[in-house]
Amino acid sequence: MNYLKKLILIEYSSNFKNYYLTFVFFLFSVALCAQKGTVTGTVLDKETKQTIPYANIILKVADKIISGGITDDYGKFKVSKIELKTYNLQIQFIGFKPISKTITFNKNQTKIDLGNILLEEDAVSLNEIAITSERSTIVQKVDRKVISIGKDLTTVGASASDIMTNIPSVTINQDGDISLRGNENVRILIDGKPTNLSARELLQQIPATSLKTIELITNPSAKYNPEGMSGIINFILKKDANLGFNGSFNSGFTYGERARYNNAINLNYRKGKLNFYGNYGNRLGKSLAFGNITRTIERVSQTTNNVNDNTSHLVKLGFDYFINNKNTFSFYTNRNFAKNKINGNRDILFFDNSSNNFNQIDITNTNNTNASYNFDFKHNFEKEKHSVELEVDYNTLDSDNNYDFIFSGNKPSADYVESITNKKTNTTINLDYTKPLLANTTLELGVETRLRNTDNIYQTGNPNFNNATFSYDREIYSFYATFSQFWNKWQYNIGLRLEDYNVNAQFFENGKTPFFFTDKLFNVFPSGFLKYTPSKTSKNAYQFSFSRRIDRPSLNQINPIRQLNTPQIVITGNPSLVPQFTNSIELNYIRKINKGNVSFGSFYRQISNEINRRGFFDADNPNLLIIDYDNFNNNNAYGLELSASYKPLNWWTINSSFDVYSRAQKGVIENENVSVNNTLLNAKINQSFKATKNLTFQLFALYTGKQKVLQYELKENYFVNAGARYNFAKGKGTLSINFNDIFKTQRFAFEAYRTIIQTGEFRRDSRSVFVGLSYLFGGNNKNVKRKKRDRNEKADKFL
Structure with a gap:
């Protein structure tokens, strides 16, 4: 302060004048440098005058990208914090001719509004759109990985199960069960909604060509349902909103030991304020599964041969009504019809007494009808990204399963039906509210109601079992709040979800005491995400996240009605299971390199009351193995993931992933404290070789290492696939062929070493040839994306 007083007193000093002028000039320069520019505008179709969402906005200086962004749902864009200088602004969108404008910022002009910018259709570009999805892409967002399905994946097989085999972090076992990061406790969604079908049924019944994207959400935020220890896999079905009428047709043929067929058609028509879309897909044909189990102590074996005759149909119909620029109403329905017949043949052989040998034939007929109906209304307020949305989803499943059991040899029982x-x-029911607060800051609030009702009726002609009924009703009421912000190079999101959970279950078995189960819980689920990008043009990105998860027992895990009956094995559920909880943290790093990118991920999970399978012998029948589920002690799991995409040459592309998962398990098996430490290795590599402009070859290999659990060890599994695809008709048509499991090594093998000493191996007709044909049609391929209605695609702030 004294120094400042002296400066004021020396106002006539020439030296002071020089210092003063220098200081003022310095402040002015700092103020001038601190000023930033902002450019805004709206992008429209020159012909239809409709807005174009998701167009690219690029600011360049001397061919160097300085900044940019994309247009929102209404075609508007805003690029802020721009240095005051002259730029070349480019606006690009697939199917349109790009536009370039020169804009200049200075101290007198820091805000530039370009108004309406009209893009003109590019006929040449339109012809090339059909081949833009030649290769699948993986985008790492702050809370999920999004895999866009390209031709390299849709040509590998007929079903979603074939595609998932190629996805990083995901494994499919011989039975069709799906695991995410080495754990089967994963939640499966269709278009962001739960379904009554099991994960195994979904993977087999969804045609590969009906998939648009797959989302892997390993650490979901508080906005989403907290179920699934290892996370969420969300399948997004195709539902384009291209202007005019257009669509695609796909057909495939698979031959292994038996023939299988798949077909799909996708249609879309948009005009004015209405958009209609739909797709139909089917799969039909036979497949084989065979295997054996040997018990070394009892010296008895069981061989199994199954012929599965499957027919399934998947239909999706929907429309969007764009009432005005503030209100949109949407509706769609998914319907799935599946009919399945399994002819099973089992030989039970006793090594020391062949007179006890017998044969069992079991014929299973299943009819499933699954339907979902979704209503969505969204209102946008005056302020950009300020909205409220109401969504109602209703899903039903009717399933009839009939079984015939026929015995020969030393019959363990008379023939019977079940x-x-x-x-x-x-x-x-979801009600979501989004409110932008300060600059780059957003508050999200929401409430959700989930109601589930299940009724099961079991009727049997086997005198050793009793008729039974099981009902299960669950109510979950949730409230969530999340707060997110962009702050220079940082992006973060914190959230909290409150849930009230009520369950009532009843099990009635003829001749036995009824079983009643109730459970009421109030839970809190926090979450947090942090992403750091050194600059807008940086090749590096870092992400950290944490969340609390819950795994409520699935219906199959708690249903005491027998799901599989053989003379040696019964699979059932345990209605006394309690939920397991998981605290999860993740750290991810993404690096763009020349000709590719590399991503590295790590995670740690702390699990309490872990749900897992257990096996024990029936007290009344020491030869009968009962497999159900139980809660085990608190366990820990952690893992490392490395994936890379690299293009060493213009004609050669490599996509690979390597995962290491480690898990420590503890539990009590037959009154004995047991602990197991397990490390699981997974590796995948997918290579594409572009022979000509239209011809591409593919080679895929997978290895899954050994895996230990408390009572048994799963053996390693590996296989190699090869294929080729050819584009014709300017990329609108694709012919593909794929040779799966060339060396016939794919299997599911195990060795049980606790309670039950046995070994087993199961295989299916995995060595097969797939031939597929796809074709795009329609007069206009202009890709104006529909507003996203899916719950997991809503307003992602961290793109």
């Missing part, structure tokens, strides 16, 4: 009838309904 039936299981399942009826399920799921109702989900």
